[in-house]
Amino acid sequence: MPNTITNSDLRDWDRRHYWHAFTQMSEYEPLIIERAEGCRLIDIAGREYLDGAASLWCNVHGHRHPRIDAAIREQLDRVAHCTSLGMGCDTTARLAKRLADLAPGDLEHVFFSSDGSSAVEVALKMAFQYWRQCENARPEKTKFIALGEAYHGDTIGSASVGGIPRFHALFKPLLFDVVRAPLPDPRRLGPTASPQLATETFLGELKSLLQAHHRELAAMVIEPLVQCAAGMVMHPLGYLRGVRELTKRYDVLLIADEIAVGFGRTGTMFACEQEGVVPDFLCLGKGLAGGYLPMAATLTNDRIYNAFLGSHHESRTLHHGHTFSGNPLAAAAALVSLDVFDDEQTLARLSPKVARLGEHLGKLAEHRHVATTRQRGLIGALELTPDKSTGVPYPAQERRAWETCCETLSRGVWLRPLADVLYVMPPLAISLNEIDLMMDTLVAAIDVVTEK
Numbered sequence: 470m471p472n473t474i475t476n477s478d479l480r481d482w483d484r485r486h487y488w489h490a491f492t493q494m495s496e497y498e499p500l501i502i503e504r505a506e507g508c509r510l511i512d513i514a515g516r517e518y519l520d521g522a523a524s525l526w527c528n529v530h531g532h533r534h535p536r537i538d539a540a541i542r543e544q545l546d547r548v549a550h551c552t553s554l555g556m557g558c559d560t561t562a563r564l565a566k567r568l569a570d571l572a573p574g575d576l577e578h579v580f581f582s583s584d585g586s587s588a589v590e591v592a593l594k595m596a597f598q599y600w601r602q603c604e605n606a607r608p609e610k611t612k613f614i615a616l617g618e619a620y621h622g623d624t625i626g627s628a629s630v631g632g633i634p635r636f637h638a639l640f641k642p643l644l645f646d647v648v649r650a651p652l653p654d655p656r657r658l659g660p661t662a663s664p665q666l667a668t669e670t671f672l673g674e675l676k677s678l679l680q681a682h683h684r685e686l687a688a689m690v691i692e693p694l695v696q697c698a699a700g701m702v703m704h705p706l707g708y709l710r711g712v713r714e715l716t717k718r719y720d721v722l723l724i725a726d727e728i729a730v731g732f733g734r735t736g737t738m739f740a741c742e743q744e745g746v747v748p749d750f751l752c753l754g755k756g757l758a759g760g761y762l763p764m765a766a767t768l769t770n771d772r773i774y775n776a777f778l779g780s781h782h783e784s785r786t787l788h789h790g791h792t793f794s795g796n797p798l799a800a801a802a803a804l805v806s807l808d809v810f811d812d813e814q815t816l817a818r819l820s821p822k823v824a825r826l827g828e829h830l831g832k833l834a835e836h837r838h839v840a841t842t843r844q845r846g847l848i849g850a851l852e853l854t855p856d857k858s859t860g861v862p863y864p865a866q867e868r869r870a871w872e873t874c875c876e877t878l879s880r881g882v883w884l885r886p887l888a889d890v891l892y893v894m895p896p897l898a899i900s901l902n903e904i905d906l907m908m909d910t911l912v913a914a915i916d917v918v919t920e921k
Contacts (some may be wrong), residue, residue: 505532574747586622732756
């Protein structure tokens with residue numbers, strides 16, 4: 470390692486040695502962040518960028534929040550890590566209790582992991598194993614049902630229940646089969662379909678599948694309210710509640726994947742709250758530790774948990790674990806993040822931010838090159854079109870959404886598209902002025918890119 474490291478060295482090493490996730494490295498142009506403050510990222514050249522995607526949907530209270538920083542330092546002075554196999558940590562025990570109290574309904578048991586994919590993987594294994602050792606065992610219930618265009622992570626199990634070909638088609642020989650329900654996107658039914666009709670149609674489709682397959686289905690997995698990686702697909706009102714009613718009727722467990730939509734992202738602490746739904750499993754991640762450290766959790770109820778209790782020789786234990794499960798540093802960050810939610814009234818202060826974002830999206834909906842806009846909480850999304858009268862998107866090879874994000878970056882706002890979908894999902898701590906900056910910059914970038 471040279472004594473003096475230049476920015477040129479860092480860019481070279483970043484390009485040659487650091488293999489980035491979901492990035493075509495032959496096209497990658499290094500963007501190296503050196504520090505951050507609030508909702509701003511600062512690169513090695515000192516340029517600032519408004520973090521319009523919350524560092525991939527995980528940052529909640531902004532970067533370098535003094536209370537979270539202090540909590541991690543304090544925990545570091547006590548213990549940085551201890552295993553969860555046969556022992557616990559006081560900080561993690563407090564977090565487990567806090568999550569059990571905070572979660573909807575009777576979700577009182579918390580299994581920690583390191584990322585969202587693993588949290589879903591844990592829920593799938595729990596559901597599978599549950600039906601083999603519950604009081605009235607149903608070993609034939611071995612399959613899962615998931616939605617079209619679902620995304621639940623990139624491990625083999627979570628990828629299997631995913632339904633976006635561009636992410637996982639290459640690995641199809643490795644994945645297990647699932648029952649796939651149609652995508653509950655109101656746009657499938659055309660612009661004249663009412664939300665009520667959409668809900669009834671999509672629940673009817675699901676009911677038919679459950680009637681046909683419920684005897685072999687262990688669980689259904691769903692991203693409540695918004696399917697983020699699908700392009701911010703927003704389910705119609707009442708769909709989630711109907712899903713819960715149908716899964717109960719057909720004795721199929723429900724896994725709610727709130728990795729992306731939990732912790733205030735849709736306007737309430739958990740998306741399930743908005744329709745009074747209590748799933749059998751609640752998967753959390755991303756914002757769990759405020760976006761600071763890798764941590765995820767799978768919560769479940771007594772019914773599931775008790776099926777895993779017994780003497781050692783019965784082998785009823787959940788056969789799953791992670792080296793860094795329940796890591797104390799991450800748990801310390803998560804505990805204080807939850808304190809900040811309360812003390813700074815994060816959820817109560819979201820309403821004007823959601824309204825301001827809605828105002829901008831309403832104006833964008835009239836833009837001659839914007840096909841549609843949509844919003845749920847502090848998530849906004851839109852598609853570009855060369856012809857507003859038809860709404861047909863630009864040819865995919867033109868990568869207009871990607872070019873738009875490159876343009877916003879040059880103007881100091883970091884966004885990342887989902888294929889042809891442009892979206893904004895900033896930290897909950899974003900200010901009204903920063904929302905204005907983010908959206909004004911997006912409009913200016915769209916104008917540049919659509920005039921080409």
